[in-house]
Amino acid sequence: MPAISASAPGKIILFGEHAVVYGHPAIAVPINQVKARAYVMASPTSPQGQVQIDAPDIGLLSNYEDLPAGHPLAILLSILPKQLGMNTFPALRLKIKSEIPIAAGMGSGTAVSVAIIRALSTFLGLSLPDKQISEIAYEVEKSYHGTPSGIDNTVIAYAQPIFFMRDQPFVGLKIAGPFSIIIADSGKRTQTAEVVAQVRNKRAKNKTFFDGIFQRIAKITLKARSIIESDTAVKLGPLMNNNHEELQRLGVSCPELDNLVNAALDAGAFGAKLSGGGQGGNIIAFVNVDQAEDIRKKLSSAGATNTLVTQIS
Numbered sequence: 001m002p003a004i005s006a007s008a009p010g011k012i013i014l015f016g017e018h019a020v021v022y023g024h025p026a027i028a029v030p031i032n033q034v035k036a037r038a039y040v041m042a043s044p045t046s047p048q049g050q051v052q053i054d055a056p057d058i059g060l061l062s063n064y065e066d067l068p069a070g071h072p073l074a075i076l077l078s079i080l081p082k083q084l085g086m087n088t089f090p091a092l093r094l095k096i097k098s099e100i101p102i103a104a105g106m107g108s109g110t111a112v113s114v115a116i117i118r119a120l121s122t123f124l125g126l127s128l129p130d131k132q133i134s135e136i137a138y139e140v141e142k143s144y145h146g147t148p149s150g151i152d153n154t155v156i157a158y159a160q161p162i163f164f165m166r167d168q169p170f171v172g173l174k175i176a177g178p179f180s181i182i183i184a185d186s187g188k189r190t191q192t193a194e195v196v197a198q199v200r201n202k203r204a205k206n207k208t209f210f211d212g213i214f215q216r217i218a219k220i221t222l223k224a225r226s227i228i229e230s231d232t233a234v235k236l237g238p239l240m241n242n243n244h245e246e247l248q249r250l251g252v253s254c255p256e257l258d259n260l261v262n263a264a265l266d267a268g269a270f271g272a273k274l275s276g277g278g279q280g281g282n283i284i285a286f287v288n289v290d291q292a293e294d295i296r297k298k299l300s301s302a303g304a305t306n307t308l309v310t311q312i313s
């Protein structure tokens, strides 16, 4: 029997990370050049309920029940049967491949969840709406990420640009004029859950200061939304820089990210900021398409371990 496959894109947050955890708006877009893919095959010779997982990118070859408790795949596969209205799965082989850099703020884990949910539900003859796929992926995020806002599962499951506020229906964003972004990886890694927890602890000690930052980020995000929807994208540059400064005040940047932001600006980017949880992962730089290749090379020379030029449209 041939494999059933499904994919899900990576994502970046353009504006509003961290503030979004506290109920403020954020803007995120899917990145279709990088995808996670899941392939599901029947395994007729294995016992009912056995799910063999093969994820070569992370060196994982294991039966589902042998995964450590708390592993995101174990969490997903334990909640999925109930969500799909069944007691247990038939015997399966699940292969997972992903081009999305891990823990870099591009939604790799969430994209893997979404691809698996889509592939498994299709394999079982169910066609789940994006809303349900997003909700299941959110359940997985909550169990290992602490207090996720829900932005990652929403932008990845719906695979469209979104204006997002926690616990509210998202708004699909119309990009009036396409614009170019370079995503540059610092190579440094810190788990988003760790950075979100640090911010939470610091805010508990100085609420006025931190809520002031979040309110300023919210204003930047609202301005960015109206610019994105009105075809004057060039004005996004200063807003990105302001957003990065607020994230520095929040304590979620680091020398590696600041170095890449400065390198992008020196090379002629209109604006640049860290994207995602921070303290590692990616920066994004908003650039003129004609300069993109030159700025991309300069970011590599400045230490970016991986770069990607993408058009937001």
Ligand code: PMV
Pocket: 013, 016, 017, 018, 019, 020, 021, 104, 105, 106, 107, 147, 148, 149, 150, 151, 152, 192, 196, 275, 276, 277, 278
């Ligand atoms: O998953 P990341 O690293 O792109 O970060 C998510 C953005 C945060 O606002 C920091 C956390 C959240 O759940 O919204």
